[in-house]
Amino acid sequence: MSARRILPAGFAVALAFGSLASIAHAQFGGLDKLRQGIDKAKSTTQSVTDTSRKVADTAKDASKVAKGVMGIGPEEEKLIGESVALEIIGKYGGLVRDDAIVKRVNLLGQALAYYSTRPALPWTFAVLDSASVNGFSAPGGYVFITRGLYDAVAGSDDALAAILAHEIAHITERHALKIIARAEFVAGTTTLAVKNNATAAQVQSQLSQFDTGIADLLKTLLEKGFDPKTELAADKTGRALAVTVGYAPGALRQVLVQLQQKKSDPNATFSTHPPLADRIKNLPNDPAPASQ
Structure with a gap:
């Protein structure tokens, strides 16, 4: 692995007050609290879901529509992120606790997050104990990759950074939150339509497909x-983002090409992502990074 990267100033300050190991263990402590509070988290999840679906009982439909357009606030993002992170951890075998892996993923992840468009989020990076090849993100700064994906890119900092940067992008661009925001927007407009439309049941039926929520x-x-x-x-x-921090621009494409050449089981390799061929075609044909 290369040691040529320069840590951002903010991360260097963090290192001055404690080792990467302590940072990583602190993050695991936060995730462990999520697991210990599973009943409370599930209750919170249901509460958030119920709130988004009970629009017919509120007299402030217009404000709900506005909220859907504007997005979700920091506290709501935090609650949603905690609930989603808990489900991801439970579904994918828990967390890998190898200190060397934890340090490395956090070192690269925190450096990338520092230069992202949302550096102030309490970013958390972890590896899931699953042989599948996949990556996930949850609102609020939670980034996960599976052990199978980590092993596939373990020989290259450029490749690992490219994978983490992809998941960071989902969070900084609020991709998951936009699904929730759209649900609130449609729910609000549905209630307004019902109050002004004699065929209320028909309107509800037509728009029910967009009533998403946490589930x-x-x-x-x-x-x-x-x-x-x-x-x-x-x-x-x-x-x-990876290029901004100093990693090779062709790293992500190289990872995808290598995974494609392995002809792995498509149900186990990036099963929640578009076909590898489509992703490769979408990326510039930059030279593959030199081996590290």
Whole structure:
């Protein structure tokens, strides 16, 4: 692995007050609290979902529409992110606790996050104990990659940074939050329409498909994945972030090409992402980074 990267000033300050190990263990402590509070988190998840669906009982439909357009605030993002992160950890085998892996993923991840468009988020990076090849993100700064994906890129800092940057891009661009915001927007407009339309049941039926909430967000992240346009945009934004921090521009494309050549089981390799061929075609044909 290369040691040529320069840590950002903010991260250097963090290192001055404690080792990477202490930073990583602190982050695991936060994730462990999520796991210990599983019942509370599930209750919170249901509460958030119920809130978005009970629009017929509120007298402030117009404000709900405005909120849907403007997006979700920091506190709501935090609650949503905690709930989603908990589900990801539970579904993908828990957390890998190898100190060397934890340090490395956090070193690269925090450096990338520092130069992202949302450096103030409490970013958390972890590896899931799953042999599948995949990566996930949750609102509020949670980034996960599976052990299978980590092993596939373990020989290159450039490749690992490219993968982490893709997931960071989903968070900085608020891709998951836009799903929730759209649900609130449609829910608000549905209630307004019902109050002014004699065929209320028909209106409800036509728009019910957009009533997503947390449960459907989890289905999107863990089963269906984002739509191809969103994933390709994250590839582009993540590539730009990695290049800004000093990593090779061709790293992400190289990773995807290598995974494609392995002819792995498509159900186990980036199963929630667009086909590898589409992602490769979408990226500039930059030279592959030199081996490290």
